[in-house]
Amino acid sequence: MEASSCGIGWRSTRPQVFINFRGQELRRGFIGFLEPALKNENINVFIDELELRGRDLQNLFVRIKESKIALVIFSNDYANSEWCLDELAKIKECMDLGNLYVIPIFYKIEPSVVKHLQGYFGESFMNLKSRYSHDLERTQKWEEALASVPQKFGLPFPENSDRTDWDFIKSIVVEVKRVLEHIQGNSNQRGQPQPIQIQQPDVNFQRAMFSVRQLKISGSHNARYWTFESIYEPSNEEAIEVAKMKRCYYLEVCGKFDTKELIYGTRYEVVFVVKVEDTMTRWNNPATAQLMVPDNSLQEREFQFVDLIKNEWIEIQAGVFDAQPHKEKIAFYLYQHQSNIRMTGLLVRGAIIRPLE
Structure with missing residues (x-):
């Protein structure tokens, strides 16, 4: 049977x-x-x-x-x-x-x-x-x-x-949950409501700004893997809070946003704001930036952090989308689930959703 x-x-x-x-x-x-x-x-x-x-x-x-x-x-x-x-x-x-x-x-x-x-x-x-x-x-x-x-x-x-x-199993669970969220997001647009509780970023109808606390970072609750720090930079009058990767086997940063606040018909891009330190080493597999928009194809791009500019804040695009007249939830990710070594040398500042110029 x-x-x-x-x-x-x-x-x-x-x-x-x-x-x-x-x-x-x-x-x-x-x-x-x-x-x-x-x-x-x-x-x-x-x-x-x-x-x-x-x-x-x-x-x-x-x-x-x-x-x-x-x-x-x-x-x-x-x-x-x-x-x-x-x-x-x-x-x-x-x-x-x-x-x-x-x-x-x-x-x-x-x-x-x-x-x-x-x-x-x-x-x-x-x-x-x-x-x-x-x-x-x-x-x-x-x-x-x-x-x-x-x-x-x-x-x-x-x-x-x-x-x-067990570490590997946890990375599988993270990946399955990420895919399920995309599937359920598509189902929601077909009349099957599935409320998702998210902390909304600062929105001014032109752009949405996510602080690092408004993103979900897997493992950030454990100070062995991530720490939150306030840093001062000449370009900012106030301190900014960032998440610093200490020693992690995998990376998973996630943001979600309800697009009802955006301007219908405008094309937007989603970017993560990060800094790569000199201590970053080449990971055995590339990282991925991803954007999930209901009823649209999955957008993904792969890259190696070590190939990016060091010690400067840089933007990594997850994807682009057109704002719709109806309410819809998008999800965006920055992840790497395949490392066999502990990773370090990454600062996460936040994310931005803004009109694509």
């Missing part, structure tokens, strides 16, 4: 997260911690708990179609399972239709190994493909899915990482 982690006889109306993983390898370890971590954030999760092959595969396909997000957890033994690959092919199908947001997770395996079918992972897949050589349509779908899904923006956790599983 098929078992859903959200209970029997009750179906959440929140977007569902489907977790695709190699059960034999991960169920009692990594998944055993990831699932409750997502549930603790009121995220509706589905996993195939019993994995009864054949009889329940079509039911699982239905669950994938019902879902809004799929977490695909690639691991060393993943390609040994036709069950995982069948699910992956269905996930790709839904992704290509634009009905499913996919987040690949590379658990103790290098992304390049999965993308290029290298090492034990690649050998396992070729052996499995050989066993099913009589079913070319099925194996072709597996190959197409393995060529497509790993190319999406993903979260890697190398075998030799000095992070703990």
Whole structure:
């Protein structure tokens, strides 16, 4: 029988997260911690708990179609399972239709190994493909899915990482919550209200100014990771408050804004105001600035902080949007979830929404 982690006889109306993983390898370890971590954030999760092959595969396909997000957890033994690959092919199908947001997770395996079918992972897949050589349509779908899904923006956790599983799980939860907020924002515009409590910035109908306290910075409640400091600069008559990164494994800065205060028909840009110190080192993966606007395509740009001007306040654009006559909420992010080293050397001052010149 098929078992859903959200209970029997009750179906959440929140977007569902489907977790695709190699059960034999991960169920009692990594998944055993990831699932409750997502549930603790009121995220509706589905996993195939019993994995009864054949009889329940079509039911699982239905669950994938019902879902809004799929977490695909690639691991060393993943390609040994036709069950995982069948699910992956269905996930790709839904992704290509634009009905499913996919987040690949590379658990103790290098992304390049999965993308290029290298090492034990690649050998396992070729052996499995050989066993099913009589079913070319099925194996072709597996190959197409393995060529497509790993190319999406993903979260890697190398075998030799000095992070703990729990640190990595927290970064996954942050990413899922961010995507869900975008999905729910789009739903709100279709008549499904979902109020979001946000602290409004200073607005003068031309621009919105966010102080650092009006942004949400993950980990800022812990002085080991972030500190808030008042600094004086010649260009300012008063002290300004900034958030200083001390030692963090990941970066997550978020702002939200109700655009009803803006001028209809005007194009606006959203920028983060930051300073890169000399102590900043090159992160192993780029950071991303992102803007989510309901019923619009996701805007993203990647960059390396170390390539930016040092010791000066700079602006990083998250995206642009046109103000609408109706009320809508936008969300903007500055994040990097993939570091295997502790990061430092960044000051965050705030964010600005202003007309694009």
